[in-house]
Amino acid sequence: PIGCASDGVLDINTGIESVGFVTRGFSATVLNLLLIALIIARKQEKASEVEEQHYLAELQRLVAAIPEVIVRTSRFIDRHSETLRSGERFVATGYGALVGVAKEFETKFTETVRVPSSGFELEAYMHGPYLEANARHVMLFIEDTPDARTRALRDYLAPSIGRAFTLTLGDEEDAQTLALN
Known part of the structure; x- marks a missing residue:
């Protein structure tokens, strides 16, 4: 070895x-x-x-x-178990150091859940891959602090995808956001 x-x-x-x-x-x-x-x-x-x-x-x-x-x-x-169980494609985005987290999501989610999953750098996702987003997609937007670009993309895509969740280290939490401050 x-x-x-x-x-x-x-x-x-x-x-x-x-x-x-x-x-x-x-x-x-x-x-x-x-x-x-x-x-x-x-x-x-x-x-x-x-x-x-x-x-x-x-x-x-x-x-x-x-x-x-x-x-x-x-x-x-x-x-959110019903939404998560019914998702046919999962996509995570992150920026800065969180790109590694998004890529690790891609690996671990595909490995454990066994459905197509991808992890993207936020800007890279906005330059093409977002065009494949559809109602069968569940998206996870990962941020360390509230980020205007992340939230703008989430809000823009929300009507077109199955569900948009945010994982943040900030304090703001709502039904679609897990705040781990």
Whole structure:
């Protein structure tokens, strides 16, 4: 295996997956890469000890929030289960760092739900792929803060698609928005 030929191996500490598809690796890899970046930043004196402690506290705060995020997300999914079960095509859009989240959605959703799913950078989606949107599509607009472009596209497409949901780290929540502030 490649691990034997490598100079080093990063154990992401998730153990062996007990399901037929990989589910824990993405978050664990991101967390490990953030911790490695922090170690390097300290070693190269790009981050002070105070900054290091601040970032570690933020990561601990985020990890501590995960159980509540799971509860809130499960409730949102339960409320919209009929729409989600009947969707024939799922599309997620994101911008900036959220492009990776949209692409991970594409992989994991296709892998687990087994229906066509895509993840796009917001601007890229607006330059062509949006033309395929129709009443069988369920869309997920991912944002870290309220974003005028994301919401304009969502509102523009809403009459033409099956359902438009927003996932945000902001505070604004409505029936179609999951706010994970």
